[in-house]
Amino acid sequence: MLGPLQPLIDMVTSPLFLMIVLFPGLTSIAIIGALLGWLERKVTARVQLRIGPLYASPAGGILQMFADLIKLSFKELFVPENSDAFFFIMAPTTGLVIGAALVGLIPFAPGLQIANIEVGLPAFLAIITLSPSLVLLAGWSANSKFPFIGGLRALFQQTAYEIPLWLSALGVIMMAGTLNLAQIVAAQSTGWFIIPQALGAFIFLVTSVAEMERLPFDLPEAESEIMMGWQAEYPGVLFLAAQGPGFVKLYAFSALFTTIYLGGFLGPSLLPPLFWMLSKTLVVIILIMLLRSTFPRVRLDQLLRAGWTTLLTLAIVNIGITYLLVVGLPTF
């Protein structure tokens, strides 16, 4: 009876499709992104002795971001004059896809991973490198001053912090001897990598905050200087598409930090692995949010110089320490 529909039903009920659409996939990304927005506003408000979102639901305004989302969706959509319409629309959309693609590489629990590829960690980092060119194109396409300055700042900042990010992740690879994220988690069953890799974890956290363009490294958007930077001209849904990757990247980077330094889904078997993974990720997210409300913004030249001198040197020192830990003292 179902004859012609059978392949379709098979496809929809296959585990991969369910993963893509439901858990680590699209629906969860949208919901988690909105909840992270709420959490960030609440945490920042608590640090600054304010109340934060309050009205949009019975439970402390937890639906505030969903309300904002609906409001933004109903704003009028237009393209500013003299701007390059193709790149203006394509850049934030592709940026959203790239941000969301990161989540697919993370093992949330044994078997609960969309793509378990052999070179998972370089794949994650290589997908990250696609975002500077998109941000530059977005800033260029608007043909306006603030977006262009913001795009250039984003370009320099993200390229400067990518190298320390790669080199701090190299320490984990040297310890684990594999590039596969699930196997990196398995290698931590004898001890989390944050203890031998404390320096690397610190560099990774700082550089990933810079890659996400969050305070204290939010120069590309700096509201008080260049009015949201490269996002200044975006109306309605496109503004949503430009803002969304920030929260999705926060989620993905925190999950990656948990995976490679905090033992991922490993934990006492009283509770399911997924619980350990998500609770550790939540701790990392709250840590990054507290960074935001604690430190003041830095200047662009200070930022770039710190990235290319201090952090790069620390990353190379970390590689040396890891080499000694794994191979032992050289015997020339």
Next chain:
Amino acid sequence: MEPLSSFFAVSVILLGIGIYGLTTKRNAIRILFSVELIYNAANLNLIAFARLRNPPIVTGQVLVLFTIALAAMEAAVGLSIIILVSRLNAEIDLSKLSKLKG
């Protein structure tokens, strides 16, 4: 499974496009694009030919790592030269840059 020859076909077409750009364009940046396309054609060929061996060998991939690195260096130096030339001459059309002819 498509035969490996189709990969060679893509490689040859890329090479053709690169040579076409190299011969007809006079913009320095456009010529750099053509060179990069030719590099990519060569890389594709190397990897496909490494798969052609029975059993396949890994040397092709190692060579491609070196080629990609060299192409990146070439782009870095080439683009610095282009920026310098455009500052000195306000022009990057290679047919009009004839100062060195004396």
Next chain:
Amino acid sequence: MTDLLFLAFAAVTIGAAILAIEARDLVYGAAALGIAFLGVAGLFFLLDAAYVGWFQIAVYIGAVVVLILFTVMLVGPKMGEAPLGLKRVSLLAAILVSLLLGMTGALANATAFPGKDSCGSGCDLYLLSTSLLKNYGVQLEFMSLVMAAAVIGALALSKTDRGP
């Protein structure tokens, strides 16, 4: 499935390569070049060279295309747009390209090339690493010298005595 993926990647690569050469605006040309690199990376994945594919994405699209886009925006997208005016050369190039395409047709018909089967040890990541360091260690040193020369040369070239 692989057939469809191969056709998609090949079409994207070739179309984007043509666009990169022919696009009126250089910014579009640079973006198309990035997409062509992405297509080549996809072909690398189909040949089971996953590490090289991600290397290609990180280096070419992450770094080289960004540098090209920055340079194009700095130099000005419209600068250096000379009319072609090279009828004979372009005719020669067209003949050359069609010869190459004809060779392609001959290649595609040849039965000398077997279909690709399982890759086995030819695509092993650890073997790649060992081969790179054990058999090509000296070449790696020369590579580092080339890189050092390239950085120093590029920095010296872009050094300006004037202010920004």
Next chain:
Amino acid sequence: MVAQGIPEIGAYIGFLFVSTVALIIVLKLLITPRDPRPTPEKKKPFESGQIAVGPGRTRFIIQYYPYLLMFVVYDVIAMFLFAWGLNLRSLGEAGSLPVLVFIVVLLIPLGYALHLANHRENW
């Protein structure tokens, strides 16, 4: 089962891309007002309430260009080091010697770049 290539991540990215584009198109069709003609003032570039003067793509930050060049080179180096790091245990000390020389040689241009940076005002 560890997959070598892309089928899964490719399907995921493709699905994401198609659904995002579809979402945007559908939302645009659903949402845009009946008479979607923005007024000329609305389409002007944003400049904090002022009327924009001069070209939009202005104030090019050129002084950090050397950082971009260094990024290209160090990206390549990081990828080479990844290929070394994953096999460190079996390579051991003898196999790692080329990479140690590699790292030392590449610290020279970094030193040169930072030497330049100290002699310039901005970076």
